[in-house]
Amino acid sequence: MQASFFFSLDFAYYLDSRYIVRVKSAMDLECGSQEPVKQGLLARGWLKIKALSNNVTAEVFEFFRTLRKLGQDDPRRVVHSLKAGLALTLVSLFYYYQPLYDSFGVSAMWAVITVVVVFEFSVGATLGKGVNRGLGTLLAGALAIGAHQLANLTGRIQICTCAAAISTFARFCPKIKARYDYGLLVFILTFSLISISGFRDDEILELVHKRLLTVVIGGSTCVIISVLLFPVWAGQDLHNLIASNMEKLGVFLEGFGDEYFRMAEEGESKQGISLLQGYKSVLNSKNNEEALANFARWEPRHGRFQFRHPWKQYLKIGALTRQCAYRIESLNGHLHADIQAKPEIRSKIQSTCTEMSMESGEALKELSMAIKTMVKPFAADIHIENSKSAVKNLNSLLKSGLWDDEPNLLEVVPVATVASLLIDVVSCTANIAESVHELATMLNFEAVEPTVLRETEPEI
Amino acid sequence: MQASFFFSLDFAYYLDSRYIVRVKSAMDLECGSQEPVKQGLLARGWLKIKALSNNVTAEVFEFFRTLRKLGQDDPRRVVHSLKAGLALTLVSLFYYYQPLYDSFGVSAMWAVITVVVVFEFSVGATLGKGVNRGLGTLLAGALAIGAHQLANLTGRIQICTCAAAISTFARFCPKIKARYDYGLLVFILTFSLISISGFRDDEILELVHKRLLTVVIGGSTCVIISVLLFPVWAGQDLHNLIASNMEKLGVFLEGFGDEYFRMAEEGESKQGISLLQGYKSVLNSKNNEEALANFARWEPRHGRFQFRHPWKQYLKIGALTRQCAYRIESLNGHLHADIQAKPEIRSKIQSTCTEMSMESGEALKELSMAIKTMVKPFAADIHIENSKSAVKNLNSLLKSGLWDDEPNLLEVVPVATVASLLIDVVSCTANIAESVHELATMLNFEAVEPTVLRETEPEI
Numbered sequence: 001m002q003a004s005f006f007f008s009l010d011f012a013y014y015l016d017s018r019y020i021v022r023v024k025s026a027m028d029l030e031c032g033s034q035e036p037v038k039q040g041l042l043a044r045g046w047l048k049i050k051a052l053s054n055n056v057t058a059e060v061f062e063f064f065r066t067l068r069k070l071g072q073d074d075p076r077r078v079v080h081s082l083k084a085g086l087a088l089t090l091v092s093l094f095y096y097y098q099p100l101y102d103s104f105g106v107s108a109m110w111a112v113i114t115v116v117v118v119f120e121f122s123v124g125a126t127l128g129k130g131v132n133r134g135l136g137t138l139l140a141g142a143l144a145i146g147a148h149q150l151a152n153l154t155g156r157i158q159i160c161t162c163a164a165a166i167s168t169f170a171r172f173c174p175k176i177k178a179r180y181d182y183g184l185l186v187f188i189l190t191f192s193l194i195s196i197s198g199f200r201d202d203e204i205l206e207l208v209h210k211r212l213l214t215v216v217i218g219g220s221t222c223v224i225i226s227v228l229l230f231p232v233w234a235g236q237d238l239h240n241l242i243a244s245n246m247e248k249l250g251v252f253l254e255g256f257g258d259e260y261f262r263m264a265e266e267g268e269s270k271q272g273i274s275l276l277q278g279y280k281s282v283l284n285s286k287n288n289e290e291a292l293a294n295f296a297r298w299e300p301r302h303g304r305f306q307f308r309h310p311w312k313q314y315l316k317i318g319a320l321t322r323q324c325a326y327r328i329e330s331l332n333g334h335l336h337a338d339i340q341a342k343p344e345i346r347s348k349i350q351s352t353c354t355e356m357s358m359e360s361g362e363a364l365k366e367l368s369m370a371i372k373t374m375v376k377p378f379a380a381d382i383h384i385e386n387s388k389s390a391v392k393n394l395n396s397l398l399k400s401g402l403w404d405d406e407p408n409l410l411e412v413v414p415v416a417t418v419a420s421l422l423i424d425v426v427s428c429t430a431n432i433a434e435s436v437h438e439l440a441t442m443l444n445f446e447a448v449e450p451t452v453l454r455e456t457e458p459e460i
Numbered sequence: 461m462q463a464s465f466f467f468s469l470d471f472a473y474y475l476d477s478r479y480i481v482r483v484k485s486a487m488d489l490e491c492g493s494q495e496p497v498k499q500g501l502l503a504r505g506w507l508k509i510k511a512l513s514n515n516v517t518a519e520v521f522e523f524f525r526t527l528r529k530l531g532q533d534d535p536r537r538v539v540h541s542l543k544a545g546l547a548l549t550l551v552s553l554f555y556y557y558q559p560l561y562d563s564f565g566v567s568a569m570w571a572v573i574t575v576v577v578v579f580e581f582s583v584g585a586t587l588g589k590g591v592n593r594g595l596g597t598l599l600a601g602a603l604a605i606g607a608h609q610l611a612n613l614t615g616r617i618q619i620c621t622c623a624a625a626i627s628t629f630a631r632f633c634p635k636i637k638a639r640y641d642y643g644l645l646v647f648i649l650t651f652s653l654i655s656i657s658g659f660r661d662d663e664i665l666e667l668v669h670k671r672l673l674t675v676v677i678g679g680s681t682c683v684i685i686s687v688l689l690f691p692v693w694a695g696q697d698l699h700n701l702i703a704s705n706m707e708k709l710g711v712f713l714e715g716f717g718d719e720y721f722r723m724a725e726e727g728e729s730k731q732g733i734s735l736l737q738g739y740k741s742v743l744n745s746k747n748n749e750e751a752l753a754n755f756a757r758w759e760p761r762h763g764r765f766q767f768r769h770p771w772k773q774y775l776k777i778g779a780l781t782r783q784c785a786y787r788i789e790s791l792n793g794h795l796h797a798d799i800q801a802k803p804e805i806r807s808k809i810q811s812t813c814t815e816m817s818m819e820s821g822e823a824l825k826e827l828s829m830a831i832k833t834m835v836k837p838f839a840a841d842i843h844i845e846n847s848k849s850a851v852k853n854l855n856s857l858l859k860s861g862l863w864d865d866e867p868n869l870l871e872v873v874p875v876a877t878v879a880s881l882l883i884d885v886v887s888c889t890a891n892i893a894e895s896v897h898e899l900a901t902m903l904n905f906e907a908v909e910p911t912v913l914r915e916t917e918p919e920i
Binding site: 063066067070071077078080081082084085086088089092095096109112113116117119154157160161162164165166168169170172173175185188189192193196283284286287322323326327329330333395398399409410412413414416417419420421424 | 523526527530531537538540541542544545546548549552555556569572573576577579614617620621622624625626628629630632633635645648649652653656743744746747782783786787789790793855858859869870872873874876877879880881884
């Protein structure tokens, strides 16, 4: 009976882990009334163990659920894992085929190490790490041979210490950190290994030669697999990230006007607000953008991206987008504010503010689309012009003294702030549009007439 | 004469590289008038080479200047480099002393590799990497021995491929990436190396044993040196970063009121504005804070920091500080705006706005000081109260219709926006103060009466 009880407890736990407390206390009551105290204690101990194992099971399930979600969010991650497995299998063949093993021996290990360490998610990261590893090994090998000629072991250890200290320090330099951090690490590693091990092995030239060859083999295996099999280009990712960040801001702005003024009419609608929170990720995208740009610089020509693609311009657009996102963060604060202005105060600028917000949102979406499809952002220009003329309308409304009948400025201030922030957003959007135009000129984007716009908005 | 000319050119270049163009064109003119064309070409070629070598020299000089600046900015970097050199020297002794070398042989190499890879700037990062490397090696060794019992080489390569693919995929999981990313990398590395090399070497148990021992020796060397010699604690760094970020915002706010209203009186003073731009780094500090918190979790008790210090609370305070920084970014836009409101419009709210800005700035500085010195933030509470009553004053001013004689609302809107943003800043500051109080309660900060405040502000 006890067993079946635990079974039902187990089952209840799987149904919903929150029920366990209820079931547990029900059982405690039962134990207390019908069984001796000792057995009750035993049962309680057993229950604790059960609960613990259930917790572990639940965590393992949770972990696998997370893994599945990771795969669903970006299936390229699954492909990447399989590619890493494949690369490792390929270099393992060194050990499998006798002739290859005979010529490399234990050094073949370095090919495996290189694959594990160098194989990264994007082509740029893999290439960067591969080149860094190759150059680091080459330079360290050459210098280590030189050091080996010069000194005895004590001297070599001193040289090695100095080289390690200097290289470690150079890794703090931001420019070096961005591109050659890993190369310096490999340099220290190889230099120490070769110059110290030279004490035992006089065939140091052969060691360097083998080491370099295995690293090149491992590195090129990684690069070839990452370029040929479903390549993930960091440049393409950066391109998409910049475009999608703009789109997120656009979505917020398109929804903001309606949401802000509807709240005044129908009370708050929290659901609508939560749909607009996608822009939050833009606030902290700086590091991600810079990392992708660093990787992208290593990548060869692919698709419409050249080797010396203007990645700096992407970073510039990204920075301007973030500037806009900071203003939007302030706007978002006004959606959540406890005290809202009276509807009659808002309604006076409702149409112009909604237009400013809507038009700059559409402009951002068109700019995002222009980057994605690599066409000149003509379609956005119309929206930019519309948003600017909405600002002019608002200005003349304000000049005409629309709130003169409202003695309580306290109520006017929040609405005026929203209007002012929207004016900022319009000017931010214009800046973004300008820098996207610069990018379009640099890359000779196609000039396509904005036909899509005409179809969706036939009244213009 | 030509030689002395080049010398003077060289000298001119060092004086200021921008002069080179002027000197070069002067020389071109001279060459054209007095020498044959061929010699002029030669001279020009020579000049180009000279300029190139000058460029290289200048870049090398620039590089060393950057290095010196890096050392001056944070002398701990120099110390870290020397510590890395020392750690490497210590493990090199394996090769130096015959008895040690005899017992470890080539495996001693792994100690060197471990030191180079594990030694990081802060204790937390070093400990984290060391533990990851140790655990990864242990787990991979155990599993590799198991795999070795089971299958022949083909089977082992298959198992290895699967393990690599699964581990590579697990590294995408954010929670795992934060703490065990390096451990998984080492796991893949060690598992592949051991399970594949088992084909050649049947003494796999000894290999695993030696590998693990050398890794432990290398790792503990790193940890001991990084803890005992001038330790750099990531937790302390996070603590200071959070406090200094608050202080930066405080500096801006203290200066903002004066700057904004003085601009109206005396025209723009760009110098004052540039002094206030220190807060910009706060906008993008999220990744840095999270990395430091991840490292800090590995650190043992040190000074006033316990092992399970509430690092999450620091991240919460950091997030609230960034929220405040976004508002300040908007405020900063109003310092730089081309169109400013008329002085007579501003002057009506000058004193209250300056007080709001000044008081919340001082509150932030007091909060920062409270965190730095680990005392309860009583001193800040007074400023928070003052800033809140300034908000109330502003509200009653607005209710009394202070701008009623101003028909042009267009001029009022920017000032009203600044006031509204300052109200937001006051509420952000109150939130920050609340979370600092929470931290003070969690950590039992000392309760010190705000005597310092009374000394500096005797009029209260």
